[in-house]
Amino acid sequence: MPEFYKTLEQLWLFDLSRIDEVSLTAIFLILFFTTFLTEDGACLAAGALAGQGHISFLFAVSACFAGIFVGDVGLYLIGRASGRSLSRNAIFKRFVSDETLLNASEWLEKRGVAAIFISRFVAGLRLPTYLAAGFLKTSFLKFVFYFIIAAAIWTPLLVGSAAFAQSFISPRYFFVSIIGLYLLLHLAINLVTWRRRRLFLGKLKRIGNWEFWPLPIFYTPVFLYVLLLAVRHRSLTVFTCANPAIVGGGFIGESKDKIYRGLSASAENTEFLLEHVLMETENEEAFETFEAWRKTKGLDFPFAVKPDSGERGADVSIVRSNSEFKEYSERTSENFIVQEFAGGPEISVFYFRFPSEDNGKIYSITEKEFPMLKGDGISTVEELILKDSRTVCLASQYFEQNHDRLGDIPEVGEEVPIIEIGTHSRGTVFKEGDRFKTPSLESAIDRISKGYEGFYFGRFDLRAPTIDDFKDGRGFKVIELNGVTSESTNIYDERYSLFDAYRILFKQWRIAFEIGAANAAAGAEATGLKVLFDLYLGIEHEEDPQN
Structure with missing residues (x-):
């Protein structure tokens, strides 16, 4: 094992002058296990070593193929052994969503094992497709057969390309060249067809427009400002006291059902609320429960499910039919809400x-365009x-939401709505809505x-028959209420x-801390970091930890 770590050190320090002194076993193991992290990267590194004569081409291909085979067959076996229970894991869901698995499953069923x-x-399809193959209990022999054919073509091509390119590059720039080859490979893949070129253009536009930046990048300054506020208020989580009525103040993992029931505690709020019911995953008669509720309330399709x-x-x-409801309830891995559609x-x-003021204020209004x-x-x-x-x-978001009609050709002038869900991350266009403030x-x-005792800070999502209903303060319905981490x-x-x-966000968080501090001074208890972490992992807390 010391030799294994020595090889890693040489690679990390770009020192390949003594790589030939390292045993082939150590090099094989490094390439083998690297495929578990990045298959393409491992193939490029193996090709680079082969191109410089440190290992043979056959050795490079064999090491990568072995790692890819074990890793991808492992994904299949994990999917087959765990079934849908894996998708219920909170950590797993942050990497592979139910919707991604559903699309992979549908694609697999449509294309068969050829998928x-x-x-x-196709980058991005391997993980969900191999897991879906396991979920659907695709024949193991067929899976292995098609996988071997594909990997037998892909691996030598990738290793060979890197070997050819590396023969012109100095060993001194080993890692730099690997990174360069990796980027060139993905650039080439993105430029092959018009469709891929347009998708690549979309990626570039997202990079250039902060509106589409990944949340960890965009929110870094906000996170640092929140830490500054925490120092000022001498509490990391006092902001959770902004809404004592909601678990964690609505920081993460709060129940929509409980919030909606909190709103309905006041009879005066009834006219603004929609009928809803909570469906639990443990309920094996979900459809019967839904049908009984629907008929009791005298409601008909469509319904919002979330x-x-x-x-x-x-x-x-x-969902617009019983079959769509059944499909959703079968694929979802957590409790969900069925809500009257508005x-x-x-x-x-x-x-x-x-808390010290009699009346609240509207901080901002957002108009949503579909x-x-x-x-x-x-x-x-x-x-x-x-x-x-x-x-x-x-585009990828719109593809997912319109996957069953992507091949349709609309008539000249025909308007085609491509989203019905009013969230920015799903593709709705957000506009300043100050014209609605009356x-x-x-x-x-x-x-x-x-009317919701213990609520002081958050965002309402509203729908109404007409724009004038908003301005008049009547006739609208509350779709959802979000707590302290609302944007x-x-x-x-x-x-x-x-x-x-x-x-705008800094001021929003400053207000959240000030309201939280005021409620804490009046006796509200801040939610602890452990509870917040549990909520992040999807561990429910039945009782409000602030009370």
Whole structure:
């Protein structure tokens, strides 16, 4: 083993001058295990070593093929052994969503085992496809057969390409060249067809527009500012006291069902609320329970269905038939809400109230626009998504939500809605909605909020038959209420710069800490870090930890 670590050290320090002194066994093991982290990277590294004459081409291919075979067959066996129970794991769900697995399963069922072969050549499809093959109990022999054929083509090609390129590069730049080859490989893959070029353009546009940046990157300055506020208030989690009525103040993992029932505690709020029911995954008669509830309430399709503790619109769907409801309930891995569907325009209203004040205020309003495509009589829905300058930025999201009609060709001038869920991460366009702010709306939101004892800070998602209903403060329905980690989503309006967005979010968090501190002074107890971490992992806390 010391020799194994010595080899790693040489590679890390770009020192290949003595690599020939290392045993082939150590090199084989390094390449073998590296495939578990990055198959393409391992193949490129093996090819580079072969190109410089440190190992033979056959040895390089064999080491990578062995690692890829063990790793990918392992994914299949994990999927087969665990079944859908794996998708219920909170940590696993943060890497592979139910929707991704569903799409992979549908693709596998449509294409058959040939999908296993195709996925080897399409980045991003391997993990969900191999797991889905296990879930669906695809024949192991067929899986191995198609996998071996695909890997036998892919591995030598990738290793050989790296070997050829590396023969022109100095060993001194080993790692730099590997990174360069890796980037060139993915660039080449992204430029092969018009479809891939458009998808690649969408990626570039997302990089250039902060609106589409990954949350860990965008929220880093906000996180640092929150730490500064925590130092000022001498508490890391005092902001959770902003909403004593909600577990963790609504930081993460809060139950939509419990929040909605909290809103319904006041009889005056009834006119603004939708009928809903909580469906538990342990309930083996979910459909019968749903049907009984639906008939008792006198409701008909469609319905909105969403995880009880989901975030940012994840796994939210509109079901229009019994079969769609059954499909959703069978594939979901957690408790979910079935809610009466409300049509019409949608806005988000961010509200806050200091405990010492009689009336609260609207902090911001976001108007939501649902993208529409216009048919040209020639292009498919997929092509229209890729042609549009904005929808191409979130093409993968729109593909997932319209997967059953991507091949349809709309008529000339026909308008095609491609999203019904009002969340930014799913592709809805957010605009500054200050034109909706009226005394009537502010009064209505304040009245609803005060009817939920222990709520002071958060964002309402509302729908109404007409825009005027919002302005008049009547006729609208509360779709959802989010707590302390709600965003003031008007920041995504194109008129706002990155600095404007941070200014709005910083002020929002400052208010959250101030309200939390005021409630803490009045006796509210801040949620501990352990409880917040449990909520992050999906571990429920039945009792409100603040009380």
